[in-house]
Amino acid sequence: MPPKLLITRPLPDPVVEAARPAFDVTRRESTAPLSDDELRMALRDYDVVLPTLRDAFSAVVFADVPDPRCRLLANFGVGYNHIDVDAARAAGVAVTNTPGAVTDATADLAMTLMLMSARRAAEGERLVRSGAWEGWHPTQMLGLHLSGKTVGILGMGRIGQAIARRCHYGFGMTVKYFNRSEKALEFPAERVNGLSALAAQCDILVAALPGGADTRHTVDAGVLASMPAHAHLINISRGDVVDEAALIDALSERRIAGAGLDVYEHEPHVPEALRALDTATLLPHLGTAALEVRVAMGHMAVDNCLAHAEGRPLPNPV
Template identity: 60%
Template sequence: MGKVLVTRPMPDIVIERLTHAHDVSVRKHVAPMSSSEMIASLRDFDVVMPTLGDAYCADIFDAVGTPRCQLLANFGVGFNHIDVAAAHGLGIQVTNTPGAVTDATADIALTLILMTARRAGEGERLVRRNGWDGWNPMQLLGQHVTGKTLGVVGMGRIGEAIARRCHFGFEMNVVFHNRSSKEPGFPARQLETIEAVASQADFLVVAVPGGSDTRHLIDKQVFGATKPNAIFVNISRGEVVKEADLVEALTKGEIAGAGLDVYEFEPEVPDALKSMEQVTLLPHLGTATLEVRTQMGLMAAKNILTFLAEGTLLNPV
């Protein structure tokens, strides 16, 4: 029987699946683990199920010495909060939960596109503060979505799911940039640079993984190439966007608006963004449905159970 730590509360079925075969401890706090907690977790448990915010960086691994932990079964597809090379250097394997998050995250991208284009956040706030005097022909005029051009940066599972929804659901033209050649199976043009995509897009969505390779991938150079009527959407990782450059682009009117589900220094959100009516702000809701979080948890649990029973990894990273 292995000793397993789950670093956040999870749906009951996930914990039940693990406790059927192993000794499971569930951390009750919802905030990320402290450095001392992470160091202790690697010394005291055979497997840890961490998630976003649990920053298992190189310093944490350096401080452990000889770890007891053999596997970090990450709850989530993104694993940029884990220094995988440092983990492997101590013989600790890492897995994630690909596939489970695709549709929910794509749905949030569409939510942000529609909310920002149609000024839904502004309208909702207007009604809540009793500021609505009734319908008039020029009230809260937003942008039409159907038939516009979608630009996608990163045509992986999630990027493709977003583009598919926009193409088939809203008759949008699709252009995209991807590191490798991609044929998504529906009309979409691959362009050589992010700036080329930005220059054509009415809605520019970034859907790349986090990590050092994509940090500040979207910066003032990209916003400078974007059309002034365009709306920018980020559902990937906050550090993919240089937030100061985004604020500057919005302030100067280089882009018309933004829809954000993630932030460079979350949970901190700049006051400048919070003060802008043309910006839609969500609290990292990308995978926030019970069905999806359960599926993610069960996938992470399956990685743990298979590893402890057979020594094999289902979703290694």
């Protein structure tokens, strides 16, 4: 009997078909995260599970299934803060992810949000759709010109570097960053000691950190207070990297000019106070939402599953 594989959400057909020759595949058709009962069933009844965002394999779940049949969680996505990796490891369950496949798509989305927020594109589109637009005039909806400005990158990993590269080469921006270590880069970039110091020097501050307890509320009221009044915050990392309540206050009081968000602290809940702000550009977690990208992510996840089944080293362990 081939090993049993649970794919927890609908994935593109080529991904599922790539897994079928080696696995007895169950593809769950719901787009909702696994329920509490389903999380435990997944560990008990399957050899390999291919989960994704918000499938919350917590320490509590592992404690309830102390001897799981599952020996691999092959996460679909680069972020894995919904999985307690330490608890998984203690239970004998390996965890993998899909780095690399998401880098360019997420960086492209960051640039989309930067332009939309700085140039008030979402606000302008709403104006046109409402029928209230009265025509062009010289002081209509004046925003921030992005070219030549200073961008601050919070987290200079793969995605942070891809964003910085686009900013430098595409828009002639000065790049500064905050990171635990100095990075050797092929373009000029200044590492700044201190996040508030970085925020104070930027026209655009981009959060590109991994999620998890260590990075929760990294962008807090103090960081937001350090930003110039004309500056914009962009978050394409994880929602809880930003203190959402503090951001709402900063936008409501016009202490910063705008924010572009693809992720939210309590996703999919987006506070009404945030939705009501014209200075907030809000997207529904579109970072990797391109068919070819999702297929590439899926194939990477399946490759991890195949390596596990064949006793080979895992290509992308976390």
